[in-house]
Each structure stands twice: as structure tokens, then as C-alpha cells.
Amino acid sequence: MTNWLLPDHISDMLPRQARELERLRALTLGIMRSHGFEVIRPPMFEFLDSLLTGSGNRLERSTIKFVDESSGRLAGFRADITPQVARIDAHILNRPGITRLCYAGSVLHAKPRHPLATRQPYVVGAEMFGATGRESDLEMVKLASEVLRRIGVPRVHLVLGHTGIVRAVLKSDPALSAEAQRQIVSALGDKDPSELASASEGLAESTRRALASLCLIYGGTESLAEIESVCAGFPEALEAVRELRWLTERCGADEVTVDGSSVTGFDYYTGVSFAGILEDLPEPILRGGRYDGIGLAFGRYRPAVGFTIYMREYAALHDAELPEATTAPASEDPALGSLIERIREQGGIVVQLLPGEQPQGLSESFRLTHRIVFEDGRWTVKGTAAGTD
Numbered sequence: 001m002t003n004w005l006l007p008d009h010i011s012d013m014l015p016r017q018a019r020e021l022e023r024l025r026a027l028t029l030g031i032m033r034s035h036g037f038e039v040i041r042p043p044m045f046e047f048l049d050s051l052l053t054g055s056g057n058r059l060e061r062s063t064i065k066f067v068d069e070s071s072g073r074l075a076g077f078r079a080d081i082t083p084q085v086a087r088i089d090a091h092i093l094n095r096p097g098i099t100r101l102c103y104a105g106s107v108l109h110a111k112p113r114h115p116l117a118t119r120q121p122y123v124v125g126a127e128m129f130g131a132t133g134r135e136s137d138l139e140m141v142k143l144a145s146e147v148l149r150r151i152g153v154p155r156v157h158l159v160l161g162h163t164g165i166v167r168a169v170l171k172s173d174p175a176l177s178a179e180a181q182r183q184i185v186s187a188l189g190d191k192d193p194s195e196l197a198s199a200s201e202g203l204a205e206s207t208r209r210a211l212a213s214l215c216l217i218y219g220g221t222e223s224l225a226e227i228e229s230v231c232a233g234f235p236e237a238l239e240a241v242r243e244l245r246w247l248t249e250r251c252g253a254d255e256v257t258v259d260g261s262s263v264t265g266f267d268y269y270t271g272v273s274f275a276g277i278l279e280d281l282p283e284p285i286l287r288g289g290r291y292d293g294i295g296l297a298f299g300r301y302r303p304a305v306g307f308t309i310y311m312r313e314y315a316a317l318h319d320a321e322l323p324e325a326t327t328a329p330a331s332e333d334p335a336l337g338s339l340i341e342r343i344r345e346q347g348g349i350v351v352q353l354l355p356g357e358q359p360q361g362l363s364e365s366f367r368l369t370h371r372i373v374f375e376d377g378r379w380t381v382k383g384t385a386a387g388t389d
Helices: 015-034 082-093 134-150 163-171 178-190 193-199 205-215 223-230 235-248 311-315 334-345
Strands: 045-047 064-067 074-077 099-106 122-129 157-162 255-259 272-277 286-290 304-310 324-328 350-352 367-375 378-383
Touching (some): 082 099, 082 122, 082 304, 134 235, 134 286, 134 304, 157 163, 157 235, 178 193, 178 205, 223 255, 235 272, 304 311, 334 350
Antiparallel strands (some): 045 074, 099 122, 367 378
16 A cells, blocks of 8 residues: 655644634734734745845745746745745835735745744734834734734733844944854853853953843843843943833733843844743744844835744644534425525535435534424424534
8 A cells, every 4th residue: 555655744734723724814814904914925935036035044944945947046935924025015015104914824944943843834924014113013012912812822921032132232342253143142042151151252251241141031021120230331232121121011911021132033133022932832833023124135125023923833732613514405496505505605504415425424524503404395494412493
């Protein structure tokens, strides 16, 4: 017998998970539309130069590349939708002022993000272009909190940071080299004090002390006072801390954790960064932040802030309820057809049983709450054991 295998970390999405994912997609995009975000649908693949533009090195290793036979140019399957949205905003829409866009779709990764991750995540996201200042950051963070709450996250837990804190500390030291910065950022990302000490050798003692202290700060909003103390000699870092404090007080989350040395996407994020945490998932369900200038490579500098939600991982946590359905017999009676059509137009599901088909065969797909029967000369909807008349 042929054993039909899929590539590692690639799997089918069966009816129950697909149904839950579709529910979450529709709900999330509906929330975003209610805030003024317009839905777009970028292509699954495009030429590599635009697909990786503005993303630093973070997508290079995640992107599956191939030669487009039609043009002979190097192309890739999208590993992230944000660069595509930036291209659409800067190069195609080219609107003045603020543009709010949202999207939903699959992305494809060359390697999984962690040992349990799928290589084909399904993501929903929102991006705002053309807005600067903390008010636009707050709008996006609050929208992220609202979406998580509305899709059923029982307690919204956000981790907030600001790349401007570490960036300001590093910027102040003239001895910093590009290689030293790379090693320092890696050590801070791993929260590894010993590696950080080694990577920061040669820098000023004040810089080393500040970095070592920031590396260990990860806690509640009370941590902000500690960050301010550490950054007392770095004015630009203090400005970033003030913005971070302002956001934590208004973000709408049930729980807030502050990361004193936030360096996630350091070559990408230019300001605030945030993540949504669930105890049942090994990585954040949501990631977002400010990434100014992403549209410059497309011919137009645009400040930008946005977030992405990993919906496939969240959908897998839930055993979606089976939808209610009504069964009808196999009959060509126009009166029955008219009744079935009315029920379907009202959003109901009617399965017209084929000759020999038994209702029990539908039990894995639906809760059969009603059935249509012919009584007293007319077609009538009757409740079953799972429903009522």
C-alpha cells in the first residue's frame, strides 16, 4: 500500500479545525473592519527582491525560494505578509495620510519556528501606515487586546518592550562595532548574562552595567521604575521608557509584563514591540510593534505599526463545536425544495439525504437538531433528540 506522507511540519487541516479557523478569521477581520481597517489579499508568492525588502535578515532563512519559470527571476513563497502589505501601501495605493489595512492567509516557512510548530501558519494581521506618535501605537496595542479577548482568550497577557531602550544605550558608546552589536543583541535575546558580558567587552563600563541590568529586568509594571533608574544616564532611552509606561497604563490587557531588554526583531522593529502570551502555547500567539521606514525600498518612506496573530495554533487548542443541521429526505417535491431554500437563506444547514444514506453517518460532522418530515399533507420541521420542535 502506498503511504501518502507529507513533508515534516506540514499537515492537513481537517473539517473541525478548518471550521474553527474560519470562524476565528471571520470574527477577527470583522473586528478590524469595525475599526476602519480595509481587507487586502496579497499573492502567495512573488519576486524575492520585494518579498524580503525592509525585513532585514529575519525572513531570509525562513523563505522558500525558487526560480519563476515564466520570468526566470528568483521568487519565493511568503514567510510573512507584512512586507507585502508595505509594498501595497507604498507602491500601489500610495495614499496620502494614514492607511489602515488588514489581512488573513497562510504563510510558508522553510523551517519551523520551534520543534512543535507548523511550517504553514495561518495568520491574521493589521497594519497602520503613515501614523507616528504614541497614539497610533496605543491604537494598535488596544486593538490587539480587543481581538484576543473577543476570540476567547480568557486572560489577555501582553509583554511590552521598546527597542529604543537598548538602541539608545548602544548608540551612546563610540566603541561599539557592528559585530559587537550583533553578539550583544543575540545575548540579550537569549537573556544570557555570561554571553552578554563576553560580547560587551571593550565597551564603556557604564554601557556594560546598563546592558547587564536591562538583561535581567522582566516583570510587572513595577519594573518600569527599575528601567528608568538604569537608564538615568541615557536621555533617549528614558524617552522610550516614558512611552512604554504610557502604553502599559492604557493597553487594555488583563496582565502586562515589561521586557527591559526587548530586542526581538531588532533589525526590524524601531520602537515599541508587544507580544500576546498563552500558557498553552510555546511561543506568543501575537507579535507586533513599530517598524518605521519599511516602505522606503518601495519608493516611499512610511512610518508603520502593526501586529500578526497566529490563528492556526490558537484554533488547534479548541475542539470546535459541531454546527447544528437539519436533515431532509430525498424528494423532488417543489414544496420541500422551497422550505429547504428558506432555511439555507437564513443561515441554516440542511443536508438532503441521498437514497440509502442514514443520518447516523453525519454524526461526526453535525449535530442533527432537526429533521424535515411530511405530515398532514405538508412538509414540517421537527426537533430531534438533540433539539426541540
